Amino acid sequence: MAAKLRKGDRVVVLAGRDKGKTGEIEQVLPKEGRAVVGGINMAIRHVKQSQTSQGGRVPKALPIDLSNLALVDANGKATRVGFRFDEAGNKVRYAKTTGDVI
Numbered sequence: 001m002a003a004k005l006r007k008g009d010r011v012v013v014l015a016g017r018d019k020g021k022t023g024e025i026e027q028v029l030p031k032e033g034r035a036v037v038g039g040i041n042m043a044i045r046h047v048k049q050s051q052t053s054q055g056g057r058v059p060k061a062l063p064i065d066l067s068n069l070a071l072v073d074a075n076g077k078a079t080r081v082g083f084r085f086d087e088a089g090n091k092v093r094y095a096k097t098t099g100d101v102i
Helices: none
Strands: 010-013 023-027 034-037 042-047 056-061 069-070 081-085 091-095
Touching: 010 034
Parallel strands: none
Antiparallel strands: 010 023, 010 069, 023 034, 042 056, 081 091
16 A cells, blocks of 8 residues: 655644644654654653763654644645546555645
């Protein structure tokens, strides 16, 4: 099945403690059905000091379920994603609210 949300997409969180916040997808984990969004679902991780890094309490973005994310359209609102074929016969994603190709 084709991916509706991909790395680099601007998304809004629909549910959870970060509801309403927007961010950019940094990594998609398709087998788990989750994605890592920059600045969303942050947690503190304690890192041991090494020769290359300082160590201490480091904030880290944890994965969030794809069902809790929605793509942001050109108007800045959440939209669902659909698929269609363009004039050249290529399969493209489009925003259901505006009909624009993503």
